[in-house]
Amino acid sequence: MGVEEEFHIVDATTRRLAPRAPELLSGLPEGYVAELQRCVIEINTGVSDSLESLRADLQNRRSVLVEAASRLGLSIVAAGAVPLSVPAEMLVTPTARYRRMLADYQLLAREQLICGTQVHVGVADRDEAVAVAGRVAPDLPILLALSTSSPFWADGSDTGYSSARTLIWQRWPTTGLAAPAQTAAEYDALVDDLVSSGVIADAGMVYFDVRPSNSAPTVELRVCDSCPLVDTIVLVAGLFRALVTRELAALRAGIPPRGLTPPLGRAALWRAARSGLEGDLVDLTGPVSRPASEVVWQLVHSVRPQLEAAGDWDVVSELTRQALQAGTSAARQRTALRRRGRLTDVVDQLIAETAGRAPSPPSASEKDRTLLVGYHPTSSGDSAGFDEAIDHAGNPRPAYRELLAAIARLDVPALRERENNIEHEQRAEGIMFRVSGQDRAQVFPIDLVPRIISANEWSHIAHGVEQRVRALDAFLRDVYTEQAIVSDGVVPLQALDRASGFRSTGRLVGNALRAHVAGVDLVCDRAGNWLVLEDNLRVPSGVAYAIANRRLLCEHAPELASPADVADLGHVAEMLRETLRAAAPLHSQDNPEVILLSAGWEDSAWYEHSFLADQMGIEVVRPSDLSVRDGKLFRHRNSEAIAVDVVYARMDEDMLLSTSDHSGAPLRQGIREALVSKKLSIVNALGNGIGDDKAIYPYVPDMIAYYLGEESVLEQVRTWICAERDQRDYVLDHLGDLVVKPVDGLGGRGVVIGPDASDAAIEERRRELLTQPERFVAQEMIALSTHPTFEGDGLYPHHVDLRAFVHLRPSTTGPVAHVVPAALTRVAARGTRIVNSASGGGSKDTWIMRE
Template sequence: MTAIARRTLGVEEEFHLVDLRTRRLTARAPELLAELSDNYVAELQRCVIELNSGVVDTLDGLRADLQRHRRVLVDTAAGLGMGVVAAGSVPLSVPAEMQVTQTARYRRMLADYQLLAREQLICGTQVHVGVADRDESVAVANRVAPYVPTLLALSASSPFWADGSDTGYASGRTLVWQRWPTTGLAAPVSSAAEYDELVSDLVHSGAIADGGMVYFDVRPAVATPTVELRVCDSCPSVDTIVLIAGLFRALVERELTGLRSGTPAVTVSAPLGRAALWRAARSGLEGDLVDVAGPRGRPAAEVVTELVDLLRPQLEAAGDWAVVSELTQRVLLAGTSAARQRRALRRRGRLSDVVDQLIDETAGTVPDTAAATVADPRLLFGYHADRPTGHDEAVDADGRPRPAYDDILGTIAALGVPALRAREGDVEQDQRAENITFRVSGQSRAQVFPLDLVPRLIAADEWATLTEGLGQRARALNEFLRDVYSDQAIIADGVIGVHALDRAPGFRSGGRMSTAPVRAHVCGTDLVCDRAGNWQVLEDNLRVPSGIAYAIANRRLLDRHLSELGRPADLGSVDEVPALLLETLRAAAPAHCADEPAVAVLSGGWEDSAWFEHTFLASEMGIPLVQTTDLSFRDGNLVRHIGSGVRRVDVLYARLDEDMLLSSTGYDDVVLREDLLAAVAGGRLTIANALGNGIADDKAIYAHVPAMIEYYLGEKPKLAQVPTWICAERAQRDYVLEHLAELVVKPIDGFGGAGVVIGPDASASELQQRRRELETQPERFIAQETIALSTHPTFDGEGMYPHHVDLRAFVHLRSENGGPVTAHVMPAGLTRVAAHGSRIVNSSSGGGSKDTWILTGGTSNTTKQEGGHRVRNLR
């Protein structure tokens, strides 16, 4: 194509201002504008500022101009304690702190539009392309309109609303923007005269105050001979703006050529155009876009690539082809800002981290990861260079997939990064729709429990070994609980010192009420693989072990959204677990039950961190979900209230803290404690797990489990555990103090990773603080060797990276008719995944999860263990 004179370009960028201390929107634009040139202007909200670029004719010139103006804005704002964010929305604000800019026009807009003006906490990017006159501008606006949704998808950067909630959209800004009365793809007119008449009619209708309030996504500019693209979110990356500007200029050139030659334009109906915009706002580049030529839905990467190819003649003629084609590849690899923001929230669970990431991207200080390479394409990129030392379960020392993972990693890599990111987005949407969430302690907002797309394999021989050790450990701990709340023979025989009970916060008087053979009906055991690839027990959970529902949901989600993986023939089924749990709970019923025991799940309510699991398990088992206010006692028996009637409860699967349970009032406003303990002691009610089990969760007691196995079962431990020092013992505390920087120090009653100090990762001040605590309150802590947790390939939005993992396995204990206690290991495990660069896998610390493929080798999905021990005759 013959070279043409390049059309001029200009950009208007809108920026949010945030307080660098609180990360909240701050209404200090007037203060900042006083320090800046005329290129920066006020907007409706005083937490927003607009930048007007210079007029340029090359993409390189546009990039340089935007970067220069951003540097001035960012540096000036930082000097005043403000951060600058280029995004469609910012997820932190306090409505009372927001203010409308005090001009007559903006005050009138606030008076006329109320909620629309107050909630205009959004920012966009506008691109201007020079044309001959306003007639040309109006005509070309209609011709380019069908392609505008694709440009919106490239810019999508507003997944969160100002109150921190996830909108479920890549561009939530679009939903807010379209509420104004004069929006749409383009004005349905064919000349400047018709456009002016339409604007005049709208003003006289009273719907708008002036022509500046005509907010079509493509429109003739008000004061310059340009056509203006208004649909896009503000973009953290300058390169994204450069890409959109290059494509929009090429579109304008192509359609003006077609207009002059009489080539018919692609036309779309208003409903289809609106649907295409909705689809782009909904999923950005992480889903399908509407191909209006079809019309049909197609993967975003295909629609974007075809648009670029369509415009190649115009891009080459303007000298833009090389830049646009490279930036297109990069943006498809990196995805939208919306996807990156959601990943930032998943990693750490804090909206302030999302804001920090946006501040860094706006300032251009985020490193480019798109150029990373890896030796094996099945690992996408970024894996080998980023690999920590230690054992990787799926990748060998040469950076190649292990044989068991060949097909899995090959299938995933064949889908490609854009498709994987789209699947990841689909999984998240289903999690939100199905409320597969958790609530971090201290936070009011529930969030999705991130699921990685790469499943974890546990081979049949490994699982067989783990099963034996898990069952053995659960039975020994159960016998310890029975003993410690009766004869305390293990104390009398000197295996465990009596001071261990005195120091244990989980040792409760209520634990003595249960004399049943099983106290630990459901055990959750946390396992890790060490540097040599050997399994070790990290923790025991015998109070309210959670996670099994997420393991089941993970399998169903992965089956639904990554069916290309298929399933190994000997993969254990997770779908049978709820029925197995119900069988375990019914087996725990008091002896007086003549018919089928009545079982209920007891929850603390929707504010509980595991509310999803409570509702899920109750539904899957087909049993009632109750709260304490649904319960009372009739003739010494526990009942639940339904309307005007009551139903007996024989087994209460308690999924809340026992202190909360015992201090709660029931349906009749009577405190439950006295009647509840009497019912348990009288054999009229079973609480699973039993009250007082917290002593077996005590991290100081953990050190004695190998001795328990030998004492109660007469067996050698089949699973290793992490070497542990009890800081209450003077010699052991002194050793810990000498080696503090090498060890992991934990509170004995901690959970969720709270209070854990990992010596090699801790700062000098953190170590000093822990040293003071050990010197003054040593009985509160234990210390363990630092275990190099195994890693596993994890899709991180742009490539495959090694993340540390652990495994929570679940063991059920049963005793049929007072017979031997049997252990049943569930064929479902919850793999927890640490955030990138972290060793803490807990969800409260930004961890996620994986679908865990437990291979059974063709044997039964559950393993039963019983007998073979010399348990003392405990009353």
């Protein structure tokens, strides 16, 4: 056996492709060669007669390459493609052959930013090599599936495929299934005809998925992506050698080859490239579609006699188990992106795996059917954290026993398949989230392990959040009118002066209800107590994602569908519609006109906007669809102008008031007039940002006592207001132990978590606190609870929070609160405590249990 491996050369700093192969080759020994693109380099192993010697050869040659690259500030990646490329800067290796290829094939040559692995197995007789190439063709899709490592394309986009390289590769005119030839003479005649046609320049451009080698007495497998893990190549080589051995024996015994039509063979290859091991593969004995793990094991067992004869059975069977357990490189790359939301993390993982620095898969003796082997509730970074599903002995808590047993019965490959299917549907339906500063929307990952909130817990939470939102609404109405709470010394006047969310626009609606739709973020501490972390009174998002999580989990993982005693989400959109209708001005028509106002598809939560509007049966409009006439707002559709009573504003106040209307005139003055004349309601009211202000947050328990005459049901996190000199000094003295946040920060931006922060970050925040203390608050470090989260190869503890939603509707006796029976659980990336999607966070289906 022998192997040819192609590698991407990337800059160690930017992680982008670097066209520096000539420079790198000058410092390497023989066996390292140039490829078409100058950002690619190839190695050729020696001849090995055992899998152990092949592994050692691969590891040694990789080590030499990686070390030589590091001296030049470069890194090496073995993968079908890398997601951080700059195609415009790519250069073709300046040989006559490659220059001609560029001239003849243009786009194909320019976009050849892909790498593959070729495996050679010795066959001395060339007639037999040609015949065997055709006979092994039906099994090649399985070998491709094992190797898939190119889910992302050069611009960083997720292609939706496990092997995008296959799609690029198959565009060349001489790729595809084995040549339709039975002897060397027939094969050579076919190649001569292809060269004579002028479509290819030489025999070296015959790129069949399996072929007799042009330079060695071997059968050459060419269908696989480059493989980050050496063990993947060893597994593919062991299986390919066994297949060749089996088919040689069958050929000599006169056994006819298995039939394979080109369309079916191409379909099977497409299926493998589409989903790798994370979906179904085509079982060509049917043909039928079957789970990948079943098809792979069927192949392995079919060549067991050949594997045992070569002494390879133990190695190949264990590597097969590990491959199915760990998943494809494509799946691991997507998991890396979900952890942080950064493509650089994907490249870093590929670099580590290529260099042999990645963690080894668990051995068979460590495998545990509960998927909780090695699960440590405190392994997320807290020395004494609280895990909601697993006790400190590592056993499932009673509420989770049945659920975790169902997850274990599915096992890792099936869970990855379901995760993969969910992600594909999210992309197809546009269930995405656009992070500020990023060019494209990304999937908001859904974890497969639902979170369970008991009926007693939810009763406590619901009581606490409705109390809190009623008090905050009273504060907003008061602070924009009489300011009694300030006069009575409960909230200091300077707190209003410092609050960036305290706006003159807040006075436009007087004493009317303001917090129609609120979101309250809660966390569970190490004692299992619920604490309020933040309030969201401007444009709280997330309820549509909670609904989508439930539906997608039910459709694609029915084994994990919510039981009957979980609160139904079917009426959530109807609740929102009724809340918006109830917000209509007093003199509105019986059937008020309600619209959802959005910035459009560029908005981070565009999916939620379109979904909620569709479910409520209302229109989504942009500011350019509106106009104001005689103190009344109108939306324009074709040539029709329709009067609007309620605007559900899903955009920032500053953006709304700085936009232009249907005719291009500024909207600001018209909106103000419509609000003052009480001909329009905006949900939520303008000026609500002061209720979100983190420097106002410490006073909420006092508000509850002042306005409601009640004690707080829910505790909140101890907070220091850095604008107060004595509190700032305390924060400076304990900076390494506290969480310091901007008072107007969103999405986790600007948060410094003392125990996790670098010395440089701590010192930078110290300078900011000394010069601009009013910009920050500090909070006590809370050991957020963790929850089992699937990461492609098992369950790991991730920090979680919970967003609960409260609606307020007006009545003759004051605002009436309605707690929505849907909550959004957000999941932090592994090893972090920040749950926002901007930091790579995801979400879970949240089961709110009924009485």
